[in-house]
Amino acid sequence: MSKIEVTLGIDVGGTNTAFGFVDRQGAMITSGSIPTHSEEGADNLFKRLFSSSDELFINYKDDYEVIGIGIGAPNANYYKGTVETPPNLQWGTVNVLEIVKKYSPLPSAITNDANAAAIGEMKFGAAKGLKNFIVITLGTGLGSGIVVNGELVYGHDGFAGEIGHTVYDFNGRQCGCGRKGCLETYASATGLVRTVSELLCNSMANSELRELKYNEITAKKVCEAATRGDKIALEAFEITGKILGAKLADSVAHTSPEAIILFGGVANAGKLIFEPTKKYMEAYMLNIFKNKVRLLPSALTEGNTAVLGAAALIWNEIEK
Amino acid sequence: MSKIEVTLGIDVGGTNTAFGFVDRQGAMITSGSIPTHSEEGADNLFKRLFSSSDELFINYKDDYEVIGIGIGAPNANYYKGTVETPPNLQWGTVNVLEIVKKYSPLPSAITNDANAAAIGEMKFGAAKGLKNFIVITLGTGLGSGIVVNGELVYGHDGFAGEIGHTVYDFNGRQCGCGRKGCLETYASATGLVRTVSELLCNSMANSELRELKYNEITAKKVCEAATRGDKIALEAFEITGKILGAKLADSVAHTSPEAIILFGGVANAGKLIFEPTKKYMEAYMLNIFKNKVRLLPSALTEGNTAVLGAAALIWNEIEK
Numbered sequence: 001m002s003k004i005e006v007t008l009g010i011d012v013g014g015t016n017t018a019f020g021f022v023d024r025q026g027a028m029i030t031s032g033s034i035p036t037h038s039e040e041g042a043d044n045l046f047k048r049l050f051s052s053s054d055e056l057f058i059n060y061k062d063d064y065e066v067i068g069i070g071i072g073a074p075n076a077n078y079y080k081g082t083v084e085t086p087p088n089l090q091w092g093t094v095n096v097l098e099i100v101k102k103y104s105p106l107p108s109a110i111t112n113d114a115n116a117a118a119i120g121e122m123k124f125g126a127a128k129g130l131k132n133f134i135v136i137t138l139g140t141g142l143g144s145g146i147v148v149n150g151e152l153v154y155g156h157d158g159f160a161g162e163i164g165h166t167v168y169d170f171n172g173r174q175c176g177c178g179r180k181g182c183l184e185t186y187a188s189a190t191g192l193v194r195t196v197s198e199l200l201c202n203s204m205a206n207s208e209l210r211e212l213k214y215n216e217i218t219a220k221k222v223c224e225a226a227t228r229g230d231k232i233a234l235e236a237f238e239i240t241g242k243i244l245g246a247k248l249a250d251s252v253a254h255t256s257p258e259a260i261i262l263f264g265g266v267a268n269a270g271k272l273i274f275e276p277t278k279k280y281m282e283a284y285m286l287n288i289f290k291n292k293v294r295l296l297p298s299a300l301t302e303g304n305t306a307v308l309g310a311a312a313l314i315w316n317e318i319e320k
Numbered sequence: 321m322s323k324i325e326v327t328l329g330i331d332v333g334g335t336n337t338a339f340g341f342v343d344r345q346g347a348m349i350t351s352g353s354i355p356t357h358s359e360e361g362a363d364n365l366f367k368r369l370f371s372s373s374d375e376l377f378i379n380y381k382d383d384y385e386v387i388g389i390g391i392g393a394p395n396a397n398y399y400k401g402t403v404e405t406p407p408n409l410q411w412g413t414v415n416v417l418e419i420v421k422k423y424s425p426l427p428s429a430i431t432n433d434a435n436a437a438a439i440g441e442m443k444f445g446a447a448k449g450l451k452n453f454i455v456i457t458l459g460t461g462l463g464s465g466i467v468v469n470g471e472l473v474y475g476h477d478g479f480a481g482e483i484g485h486t487v488y489d490f491n492g493r494q495c496g497c498g499r500k501g502c503l504e505t506y507a508s509a510t511g512l513v514r515t516v517s518e519l520l521c522n523s524m525a526n527s528e529l530r531e532l533k534y535n536e537i538t539a540k541k542v543c544e545a546a547t548r549g550d551k552i553a554l555e556a557f558e559i560t561g562k563i564l565g566a567k568l569a570d571s572v573a574h575t576s577p578e579a580i581i582l583f584g585g586v587a588n589a590g591k592l593i594f595e596p597t598k599k600y601m602e603a604y605m606l607n608i609f610k611n612k613v614r615l616l617p618s619a620l621t622e623g624n625t626a627v628l629g630a631a632a633l634i635w636n637e638i639e640k
Contacts, residue, residue: 160576165573254466289477
């Protein structure tokens with residue numbers, strides 16, 4: 001009997017690096033995680049990683065065969081195979097695919113986590129069968145992956161899909177990128193907290209959030225407060241959805257997707273974020289696009305979605 | 321000796337419809353124009369058009385062979401072959417490609433004029449050899465065509481590439497689309513005139529433009545005044561370039577093109593518009609994209625560029 005083919009998906013994070021073996025249908029056969037220890041360099045990480053993954057795979061090797069390696073990492077460049085001075089890894093710029101080749105002869109590919117999420121949705125999730133869609137990752141920041149004609153948009157330099165750094169307000173909030181008013185300063189976990197803080201000073205409404213220090217407020221706590229009917233928390237979600245919806249209308253005007261998928265922590269707030277985002281996206285959209293674009297939750301809900309995305313990346317390359 | 325292959329390019333306008341026979345290298349063999357008379361319907365237009373073009377082609381038929389028909393028209397849908405209630409044609413929604421098939425068995429394709437311009441630049445102009453670029457048409461409005469991985473982005477519904485209707489200021493100028501603050505209300509021939517009008521009231525500077533009625537001011541006159549050193553005219557170009565540059569930075573964050581090509585009337589103002597647009601595009605751009613994106617003038621400068629674009633559309637289909 002021939003073995004079942006799987007790919008190895010790797011998600012490089014600032015603290016931990018997760019990995020897993022994923023079959024053609026998106027089932028995770030087995031998975032693991034090791035500390036990243038980025039101060040010890042990229043080569044050290046992958047040496048330890050392949051040692052761990054080989055060990056884990058021993059029990060599966062009679063039935064399964066690994067045919068490729070997909071990697072999601074911050075500031076990754078799909079074309080060059082590099083990771084370029086990521087803020088949360090002490091690597092500088094390093095060619096990750098060259099390192100991987102030292103340890104494995106298998107085909108490999110790398111991209112950033114938001115792009116990997118988009119390919120994950122396309123292969124295994126909410127975007128199955130779709131040719132034109134956008135995945136928005138609402139985490140600490142706002143990541144995005146844009147798919148056009150069934151292909152991820154990397155742009156000429158490998159860095160396309162930075163919707164989090166389109167500008168909502170040229171005189172707005174300071175962004176980590178050095179500019180002002182980027183969408184991710186409003187629509188993200190940190191953006192939601194900033195909006196709560198703005199409402200706490202501008203509004204007179206009572207709120208349980210007034211009992212917390214700024215640094216104690218998290219998107220999760222805002223979500224819990226909103227669920228209990230807290231007015232400030234509810235308004236913070238409304239404003240977040242309004243700004244996200246308004247800017248998504250701009251993105252629709254670029255690539256006219258049939259769906260936009262919301263992924264990540266803030267998206268887990270469900271209708272608290274989906275309802276205002278949908279309402280304002282429609283309100284701000286050019287007539288010809290109205291009532292055409294579906295706003296969907298991620299369908300990568302089980303297990304480590306970032307590892308699934310990384311595995312999907314190389315499945316996508318292999319099946320091209 | 322075998323005949324030289326040409327395509328028939330057709331540009332449908334509100335007043336006149338131009339056409340021409342274009343070879344594989346983008347040379348226009350011969351061209352003509354007929355009144356559109358849109359009140360008489362689309363079928364009537366194409367009946368007259370093919371009669372005129374056949375007559376014109378008689379002198380060339382010993383040496384040339386027509387192998388396809390490309391059409392540029394307002395509100396055209398590439399997928400459906402339709403033109404959908406264009407504001408300047410009294411056609412309602414009509415399937416143009418079905419009409420064309422009544423008169424010719426040749427392969428045909430249709431898209432809007434901005435997309436046709438983008439394909440024209442790719443086949444014959446400033447974007448030759450480029451895989452990722454954007455063409456911005458600065459005419460009465462702002463049209464755009466986005467190319468990703470060597471393919472025009474039509475989106476799932478055929479209407480992608482409406483950068484003119486991304487929003488610069490949510491509380492800004494009224495747009496013909498019914499919303500407020502769209503980019504084309506600032507960056508276009510009419511946008512430039514609106515900016516002049518705003519400056520005439522806000523500024524105390526002398527200006528020859530104060531001697532004109534609002535309805536007499538044109539982009540061409542603003543350009544001439546700027547060339548003579550008129551302060552209001554110069555500032556109007558500066559503001560137009562600032563707003564265009566700021567929003568192009570958003571477009572770069574979507575598809576990371578290697579070049580943006582400015583096309584159409586306002587682009588003919590040369591450095592008056594290119595210098596501020598480039599300056600502010602760089603100023604507003606996310607770090608990773610800075611100093612990578614070339615801002616280029618159209619290289620479709622001879623003859624009827626809209627006809628060249630329409631001819632390029634079908635050349636592109638045939639060569640796929």
